[in-house]
Amino acid sequence: MPPDGWPVVSRRSFMLQILRKSVSSWVGILILLLALGALVVTLFHPTGPGGGSGPSGKVMATVGDSPISETDYQKLVDRAVARERQRTPTITNPDFIKAGGGEMVLQQMISGKAMQAFAGKNGMAISRRMIDGEIASVPAFHVNGKFDEPTFRRLLADQRLSEQELRDSVEQDLLRRQLLQPVVAGTSVPRGMAEPFAALLLEVRRGSILPIPSAAMPDPGKPSDAQLKAFHDENKAAYTLPERRAFRFAEIDSFALAEKARPTAAEVRKYYDEHQQEFGGVEQREVRQVVIRDEAAAKAFVSAVRGGKPFLEAAAGEGYADVDTVLGVHSAADLAKTVNEGVSKAAFALKSGGVSDPVQSPLGWHVLMVDRILPAAARPFPSVSAEIEKKLTDEKTTDLLSDTVAKVEDRLQGGESLGDVAKSLGIAVQTSPALAADGRLFDANYQVTRVEQPLLPKAFDADPGEGPQVVELENGRYALLEVTDVIAPAVVPVDKIRADVEMAWGIKARSDAAKAEAERIAAAVSKGETLAQAGAGKALPPAQSLSVRRLELTQMAQQGQQVPPPVVLLLSTPKGQARVLAAPGGQGWFVVKVDDVTPGNLAEAPQLVDAVRQSLLRDAGNEMAESFVRTIERDVGVRRNPEAIKQVNSRLTGAIAQ
Structure with missing residues (x-):
């Protein structure tokens, strides 16, 4: 990881990363979500004052007259970690808190309550x-394009949300x-403000990069027991x-349900007659x-249109593009359902x-x-019967699966065991060994294998105290799941992995030597020596x-290409100076020197100013x-309880404290 102050290339604007403070707050994320219409994210936003049970545990902050409780905070941290596990399977609640995620969640809760209080005021x-309309529009709650109550209830249960919490x-x-x-x-941003940033993007830098491999450093020898123990303690x-x-699991057999759902010939014919x-x-x-x-x-x-003006030209005058005017092909009944009876x-x-x-x-007037009229011309029944049969089978399978899942959930909540329910459904129960969140399996000698297990994320999201439950897998598959054992994080004693620790100690010792050599060369170069002179006599x-x-480099980053960190460092190093940068994995260090800087000329790319x-x-x-939002918080009044925040976060991170 680059030292503080060195730019890091990402898909965001490279220029903005170097010259401006990145806005990574929830406000910026919210604005992006609004633009994308991603309402489903609200499933994981803070609960309001009316949601769930009353405050319990410590009060971490008070917004106006509304408290933020330890219980609500813990709930949101759990949900945030569950989302993050989709990208980082091994992350735990303590990792999340230590990385600043807890503060982010707390600030979200404070800001949400503050805006709610301000709006009411x-x-x-x-x-x-x-x-109701927003909830009904969430695609995750739809089956066959329509809001489905059982799916809605099941997803709320999966997320351990009450309906009132979702509404809040x-x-x-x-x-x-x-x-x-x-x-x-x-x-608004004046053009004059953008010009210096655009000119900087056109800047050209010339320089040199000298690698200092750790492997080129002298062998540090074997560490003493004290050195090895100290290294192990420093890197717990x-x-x-x-x-x-x-965990134990049993997948519900959707193929067997599909066989049960196959329609009769009479049902296929009836559908054809009723859906001409x-x-x-x-x-x-x-x-x-x-x-x-x-x-x-x-x-x-x-x-205007009846007077001869083209419809699309008149529509453009009202702000409509061609595609915006398209309502599509409809029957009279469909159009009445899609818009209303009068329009149809x-x-x-x-x-x-x-x-x-x-x-x-x-909506207005x-x-x-009508672009064209498509006369009735029915396709003959034999040519569409297979299509209808598949459609009805899919629909009935979905309904049957939804009904089966609901009944299984009721039975599990009623106290039946996973084994009994699985036996009644005729499905086999399988047992998974104790796995890490990324699928790693550790044997007694701490050797690692990796097990492909699609249920892993669900197992780590589950609350072991809740007993067996039904979880949804990909592609509409469902399984019964029960966490049978949770093994807390534990430090492996040095005597169990001595060879590995010795190897890591040696890599670190060589890396430290490479760093010292890189810093010596950088200092000499900054005083006027060339890289060749400063590195003379070394096997580099x-x-x-x-x-x-x-x-x-900005374009590379925006296209998802990785810009080498030494090249990034070249952009922030002053002319004639040299800086050092660690290579990944302790492989060595780089000395980066800037020889010349040519300022950008906007005449070369005047259109760049508008883009910036x-x-x-x-x-x-x-x-x-x-x-x-900060102004709203001041208006409403926010009082944090630093001692409670510290105690709660200490408890959450204490699970791996050594």
């Missing part, structure tokens, strides 16, 4: 209907939108076995529409190319145009010369939103 409210989360999210979107929309984390869990519109048996129309808020403007739009009647009263009078709905690889432009301005504008919006 200023008469802002979210209706139950709005909350959604309410907070909607309040955040109302409060923050106007703030973000009002930001490296010799700590992670938490491991053993799916098979061309009813007339359909390809329709376009615009929705205009004002009736007079809508009538003027109709007059208006569309099916038109001739091909015709434009309707304005039709009112809660709809003006419709030759220095590599290179010339880099910041813009090219947009990048600055995004960050400015994040910073404005964050500043606004």
Whole structure:
């Protein structure tokens, strides 16, 4: 990891990373989520004052009159760690707290409650209907494109959320939108502010990189027992076995359910007769529409089109692109369900190319145009029977699986054992050995093998005290799961792994020697010597010369390509100076020297200024939103309890304290 102050290349703007403080707060993340419409994230936002049980445990902070309890904090930390495990399978709650995740969660809770209190204080409210609509729009709660109550309940149970907690989360999210979107929309960045940053991207640096391999350093010999023990004590984390869990599981046989769900010939024929519109048996129309808020403007739009103005040209004047006007191909019944009965009647009263009078709905005034009419031409039953059979089988399998899962959950919650339930379903129970979260299996001699086990993330998310449960796997598969043993993290004694510790000690000793040599050479170069002069007499690889432009490295980072850390260091080292940087894995060190710096010339790429301005504008919006939230917190009043925060976090990290 580079020393503090050295830039790190990522997919964010390289220039902004070097010259500006990165905005990584939850506010910036929230704005991005709003842009993507990712409401499902609210499943894991803080609970509001009405959610779940009352405060319990220590009060970690008070926002206005609303306390943030230890219990609620612990719950959110658990959820945050569960999400992070999707990217870092071995992470534990203590790891998360020590990395600053606990403070991030607490600040989220404080900010959420502060905005909720501020909104209430200023008469802002979210209706139950709005909350219902947001929940119903979450794709995770859908089956066959529609909101499904059993799926909704099951996912809440998987996340250990009550419905009220979810509603409070959604309410907070909607309040955040109302409060923050106007703030973000009002930001601006002058062109003059962007020009220096754009010029810096065009800067060219020339320099050299000299590797100092650890392998080129003298053999440090064997360590004494005292040296080995001290090294082991200093690096306990490296010799700590992670938490491991053993569990039993039994996968529900979806293939057997699919066989039970296969429809009869009569059911297939009935579906065909009742859904003629799916098979061309009813007339359909390809329709376009615009929705205009004002009736007079809508009538003027109709007059213009009937007077000869192309529909798409008139729509463009209302801010619609071609694709925005497409309503698609619908039967009369489908269009009535998709929009409303009035719109459907208006569309099916038109001739091909015709434009309707304005039709009112809660959204405004709809003006419709029929692109083409598709006459009824039913596909014969024999040609579609297999298609219908598959559709009905899939739907019935989904329903049967959902019903089976619900019944199994009820039985497990009623106290039946995993073995008894599995036996009644005719499915085999399997046992997994104690595995780490990433699938590693440690034997008595601490040798490691890796076991592929798709249930591992679920096993580590599960609360062992809750007993057996039903969990969802990928592709609509489900399994019964029971955690049977939890082995806490433990330090392996040095005498059990002496050879490994000796090897690591030797690598560290050589790396320390390489660092000392790199620092000696860097100091000599900074005083005027060349790299060749400073490294004379040493068995070192030759220095590599290179010339880099910041813009090219920025583009590499944005494309997901890794920029070598020594090249990154070249960008922040002053002309004529040298700095050192560790190579990964203790392999050695680099000496990086900058020979020349050529300032950027905006005349070479004048369009770059606008691109940089947009990048600055995004960050400015994040910073404005964050500043606004801090102002809200001051208005509402936030009182942290440092002693309680310290005690709770100490307890959470104490699981691996040595």
